Structures are given as C-alpha cells and as structure tokens.
Amino acid sequence: MPTILGQNQYGKAENRVVKITRDGATHHIKDLNVSVALSGDMEEVHYSGSNANVLPTDTTKNTVFAFAKEHGIESAEQFGIHLARHFVTSQEPIRRARIRVEEYAWERIEVSGEAEHSFVRKGQETRLTQVTYDGDTWEVVSGLKDLTVLNTTDSEFWGYVKDTYTTLKEAYDRILATSVSARWRFNWTTDEQSMPDWETSYEQVKRHMLQAFAETYSLSLQQTLYQMGARVVEHLGEIDEIRFSLPNSHHFLVDLEPFGLKNDTADGAVYFAADRPYGLIEGTVLRDGCEARIPVDLTNL
Numbered sequence: 001m002p003t004i005l006g007q008n009q010y011g012k013a014e015n016r017v018v019k020i021t022r023d024g025a026t027h028h029i030k031d032l033n034v035s036v037a038l039s040g041d042m043e044e045v046h047y048s049g050s051n052a053n054v055l056p057t058d059t060t061k062n063t064v065f066a067f068a069k070e071h072g073i074e075s076a077e078q079f080g081i082h083l084a085r086h087f088v089t090s091q092e093p094i095r096r097a098r099i100r101v102e103e104y105a106w107e108r109i110e111v112s113g114e115a116e117h118s119f120v121r122k123g124q125e126t127r128l129t130q131v132t133y134d135g136d137t138w139e140v141v142s143g144l145k146d147l148t149v150l151n152t153t154d155s156e157f158w159g160y161v162k163d164t165y166t167t168l169k170e171a172y173d174r175i176l177a178t179s180v181s182a183r184w185r186f187n188w189t190t191d192e193q194s195m196p197d198w199e200t201s202y203e204q205v206k207r208h209m210l211q212a213f214a215e216t217y218s219l220s221l222q223q224t225l226y227q228m229g230a231r232v233v234e235h236l237g238e239i240d241e242i243r244f245s246l247p248n249s250h251h252f253l254v255d256l257e258p259f260g261l262k263n264d265t266a267d268g269a270v271y272f273a274a275d276r277p278y279g280l281i282e283g284t285v286l287r288d289g290c291e292a293r294i295p296v297d298l299t300n301l
C-alpha cells in the first residue's frame with residue numbers, strides 16, 4: 001500500500017529555563033517552560049533516515065538556554081519571537097518554527113518590605129485540614145501543599161560525606177527551591193470556648209513559614225526546614241507540632257562554555273530546573289515535651 005508522509009514536526013519540548021538577573025542585591029526571576037517544534041524539508045529523514053536536514057533536538061534545547069543567557073528574557077513573547085526567527089533564518093531546510101512558552105509567575109515574599117531574593121510562586125496553595133472527634137476529645141491537624149518558594153541566593157551545600165559514588169560539587173551560592181507540604185497539629189482538644197481562630201492561625205503559620213524561608217541563610221534544606229518549623233511553634237502557642245515534606249527542586253547551572261558564554265551565579269545565571277529525581281527532605285518540629293502524633297507519611301493525612 002503506497003503511503004506518503006503527512007504533517008510532521010520535531011524539537012525539544014518542555015525546556016525548563018530559569019533566568020536570574022542580579023541588579024545589585026535585588027534579584028529578578030524569569031521562569032519558563034519552552035517547547036520547540038520545527039518543520040520543513042524533513043521528508044528524507046522519515047523516508048530514508050538521512051539526517052542531513054535535521055538540526056538535533058538537543059541543539060534546539062541548547063539554543064533556548066544560550067539565548068536566555070546571551071539575550072535575556074524580556075517577555076515570553078519576545079523570547080519566542082527571537083527563537084523562532086533564529087531557527088527559520090539560520091537553517092535553510094527549516095521553514096516553520098513554533099515556540100510554545102508557559103511562564104510561571106513569582107512574587108516577592110513580604111518580610112519587612114519586599115524580599116530582595118526570595119520568591120513565592122503565584123497561584124494559591126491548597127489548604128488542608130483533618131478534624132477528629134471521639135465524643136470527648138478533638139484533634140485538629142491542618143496544613144497546606146503546593147506552596148512553591150525559591151531563594152536566588154543565601155543557600156550553600158558543602159561539607160557533606162563523600163564516598164566512592166559521590167560526584168556532587170560543593171555549592172557556595174545555589175538556588176534553593178521547594179514546594180512546601182506541611183501539617184500542623186493544634187493543642188486545642190476540649191474547651192469549645194477557647195477554640196483557636198482558624199483563619200488567623202492559618203495566615204500566621206503561612207507568614208512565619210515564608211519569612212523563615214526568606215530570612216534563613218541556608219546551609220541545607222534540612223536547616224531551612226527546622227527554622228521554618230521552629231518559627232511557627234515558637235510564635236503560635238496553639239500549635240505543638242509541625243511536619244514538613246520538602247522536595248529539593250534542583251536548579252542546575254547550565255554549562256554554556258561550549259558556546260563561549262560565561263554562566264556565573266555571581267552575575268545572574270541561567271538554570272535548568274529539573275523535575276525529577278529530587279531530594280526529599282522531611283521532618284517534624286515539636287514543642288519541647290510534646291508528643292509527635294502527625295504521621296510520618298503526610299500522604300496518609
């Protein structure tokens with residue numbers, strides 16, 4: 001049965017590019033998911049396997065990261081236009097380029113004023129609660145998930161154990177990012193007159209967590225976790241226990257040396273935001289003398 005090739009396109013999808021710009025102590029962030037789809041004279045690669053017209057998808061990925069460094073990211077549209085023009089005008093067989101961009105919006109964490117290098121992702125987190133009553137005693141465990149935060153600096157990781165399998169380079173200025181999942185247990189159990197103000201309490205827990213994240217100079221995500229928990233328990237008398245599950249959302253500096261581009265943290269850099277695997281840092285912070293009752297696995301709550 002004779003067949004012919006119909007519409008076809010190819011390219012690297014979902015390049016997670018994060019560009020930090022440093023304006024003195026004030027940092028700016030652009031966080032994009034960029035997908036490239038190219039089409040043109042691509043019959044031969046499909047019919048005979050000749051790659052003579054094929055610009056590798058790997059190259060399209062490198063171009064995205066290199067352009068972010070070389071030209072910056074003014075807007076998703078400007079970045080898309082620049083890339084599309086490049087592919088179509090630089091490669092004769094490529095007749096059409098479609099660049100799709102998703103942009104994730106970040107806002108500055110409020111500390112005393114707006115933080116210079118600490119951000120929370122726009123869009124609401126999910127608020128959670130679990131109430132249990134046995135006719136006598138109440139247990140209220142509340143929480144949140146998908147509260148995504150990022151520090152563009154004030155994070156290091158070094159001095160760790162090194163064995164035969166350790167390849168990780170020590171980091172003295174890295175991005176620290178996580179999506180906070182937390183559960184906290186109220187010590188209110190019986191007296192309905194002295195119930196906490198749940199709405200106020202929620203806002204305060206969130207504020208203390210965000211401020212602790214922003215203000216901790218972090219030597220590990222574990223240290224940041226403890227600071228966030230301690231801040232909540234110390235400030236809010238109604239909470240005895242808080243547990244966190246914090247994925248370490250790795251941002252890797254992209255090696256742009258092959259394209260003659262210096263990509264240094266110190267003057268604002270381009271990062272590859274990896275989605276998996278990720279470090280997963282979990283732990284409970286307790287008021288001294290209180291019992292731990294929040295389950296280890298937060299998915300069970």
Ligand SMILES: O=c1[nH]c(=O)c2[nH]c(=O)[nH]c2[nH]1
Nearest residue numbers: 157168219220221222248279
């Ligand atoms: O903050 C961190 N804690 C770790 O335990 C760890 N492990 C790792 O590879 N990177 C990091 N970062």
